[in-house]
Amino acid sequence: MADVSTILQPIILPDTSAGAEPRSYWSTVGERLVHDRITLAVGAVLLCVILLAIFAPWAATHDPLQGSVLRRLKPVGTPGFFLGTDEIGRDIWSRLVYGGRLSLICGVTPVALATLIGGTLGLVAGIGGRVVNMAIMRVVDVFYAFPSVLLAIAICGVIGAGIGNTMLSLMIVFTPPIVRVTESLTAQVKNRDFVEAARASAAPLHAIIRHQILPNVLGGMLVYATSLVGISIILSAGLSFLGLGVTPPNPEWGLMLNALRQAIFVNPIVAALPGLAIVLTSLCFNLLSDGLRSAMDIKLPS
Amino acid sequence: MNVPLSSDDRGGTAQPLLIVRDLKKHFPAKGSFWRLSRDKVQAVDGVSFSVAKGQTVGVVGESGCGKSTTARLLLHLIEPDAGEVIFDGEGVGAPGGIGVRDLRLQMQMVFQDSYSSLNPRATIADIIAFGPRMAKKVPSRQAHDRAGGLLEQVGLQPSLFARRYPHELSGGQRQRINIARALALEPRMLILDEAVSALDKSVEAQILNLLADLRRDLGLTYLFISHDLNVVRHVSDRVVVMYLGRIVEAGDVGAIFRRPSHPYTQALLRAMPSMDPDRRTEASLLTGDPPNPINPPSGCRFRTRCAFAEEVCARVPPALDDIAGGHQVACHMMVPGSGHSRAGTICAGHD
């Protein structure tokens, strides 16, 4: 009979259920995303929209600025103008495709800039002491007093119309929410044991922020920022609709919607198309954000 | 104990590696919006003890006793309100003494295993190499090589584990990483804060064996904090018993476990479940929960649950007195002339 005396060197193996290869967090997230059918579908749609926007000169069938009164408000299915024409006779499809560029830029750029600025402020507020935190967060609270649409309109009204000003005003609108979300995430991460361990290792603060805090905050920020892109597209379209954003004759979905308003009784489907484009793209970004959030919510194995 | 002196040694063998004097930390209790609360959470209220080189001192106590706060105060992760910490003869933060940063290079902490004790976004090698790279400016390649060596030392094969992520590991493996991380800065002392509490018993045994080996091989000194009396008895040379922010009894492990003198220590030992089905516990010495550290009882903090409490216990907080060769107790019953009716009639280990 074997002699069960003291322990022999234990053979310790990594948990093989996770697979032979080391799986980083992001690769696990990626794998979950790939298996999420809704997110895949949404991602595919968005990819199409983006590609069409990038390759607009090739995708468009006509010059988006060239119109002819002879062929105004043609219905969907007209040979040569398969989505119809607008009130000046310009091809809707080409305008939508070129408009995608402007709408996407107006959607993504303000959010990207706001993430950069707001993220930094939020990080500082989360890590800094009570005084710094209060200083930043109370200023942010002031901006929360204004509904975002009104704030955007007010800022644009003051600084004027135009695509640059639109993006600036939207950036100002989106920075406070991002500061809040980032500050909240940072405050949570800051209190976790591994950050305390990093502090106890006498590492300088900037190293702790860069290696311990930031990687754990970026994920949440990404989810939130993605959801804001959808809103940004709608807001920029809204501003253009009100004449405060992109100026005619640039093809921009909101502007197109405004111009086609009169035609709603003549050719309702064509008049609704720009609105459909706005809704579709915005919805896709929102669903992408949801999918990202679900994929990132990994229950750690026990 | 004859321990070979480390190359960083300053004070010599007789100098305790760590001396803690009168450490205090009070947290302001949360008040309502209208009124700042004047209540204070007296988390640590005058704690003094020392740890000799090569020794393991165990700290036991229940929730709210302040043992974890004490650990963080030692490393200045929380700033003490009062008291001093002396490491190898040099005061921490004192002029002419040792700075907090240098202290941390010599004294490290091993945390309780939880999902949040390791950075989920970093590989194991990164986690272990972080300290040396950032604090000691060790070049990345060298730090990673050393991380591999540490993994071996804690019983994990580097080729299998270095590139893994925390969520792929079991609790015991994560705890070994915690230990490796603490050892990365080549400290002389480790504070183990409930380091084995979250582990299964069989894994706990493995980790305790590992800790014993490391202590021997690396000449380390340990401060072992735990609520588990069996574990503390197994690993410690000396034991400190804490209650509501104060030390109630301290002494050699044999003295504490065989001749417990403070009523709380006795209750604590009696509360351990019996392992004999024919001789089960019949009654509990203590009733109720450990009280709230906000506004603790005056005088002796244990008096509200003590069977022997008298008027003097409410008036005068008992001092931690030496009753027999290094065995210290903070109880009026042990001090002749204290005013307690049973004072002076009790010897160490009374029942």
Add this chain to the structure above:
Amino acid sequence: MTETPAIDVENLAVRFQQRDRTIHAVNGVSFRLARGEVLGILGESGSGKTVALRSLMRLLPHNCGIAGRVVLDGEDVTAASESRLEELRGNRIAMIFQEPATALDPVFTIGQQIIETLVRHLGMPRRDARRRALEWLERVQIPSARRRLDSYPHEMSGGMRQRAMIALALSCSPTVLLADEPTTALDVTVQIQILLLLRELQRELGMAVIFVTHDVGAAVEVSDRLAVMYAGRFVETGAVRDVLRKRAHPYTEGLLAANLHGVEPGSRLMTIAGAPPNLAALPPGCSFAPRCAYALPLCGETMPAPVICGDGHVARCWRAEERIKVAA
């Protein structure tokens, strides 16, 4: 057994279906518990003890398959409808958990929660239910019970919440009480009070109790019988003193040896080599064989049949008989 057992479990098996694999959490657990008997299930994490317990009340997520038979007080509840299960839960079979804070509803007072249970299951009028709730709070030794009736869970300390949860669980005098590590998160001085309370109440009410824990001491304090669980199976069952003394199964021996009670301080501890098995890919034969110092080639091939080691003492090990003969 002359009277109907309080609970009779036959070949309980639970599988979790994940995207690419099946996790065999429980693999054929059988036992019978008489009224007034306490069964302690001892196991480490991954042994399947919590899953087994919850499957008795069908408190598991939908992606799992439960097989086997569960007979509660003579009634076969294996295929019972959800509405019948709801009638039984909290009434004939109740459960207490490790974390009272998550088991108690934070938006209702303790009194309201107990009263609701009594009204719903026993059809008591409210006034009587309130009086009974007060009685129960006093029975579980909560000080100032009358005041505590109107307290919310967050206003109470950990030990008190645990007692409140016990009162809630026992309010309808169930036949069977399931306890899932109820003392693991408690301080040691509170733990012993709760263990004593459970033992006292169990004796008074004549309940059958299934007490799941990883703490040998807690199991010994409350149990009449002990079942050691590993990889979803009972590897050894028997009277507490038999299992503790004879340790027929090598895993029992390893588990109890790793316990620090009675070990020479500072000595090297005995440990069990290796790690718990992957429940998605259990080895053929005995699940413990890869780690067993006594393993024979037979052990890796065929699952050991239950071996009778004494009166009511059974172990699933091919070498159980020779082990206890040597130990005796």
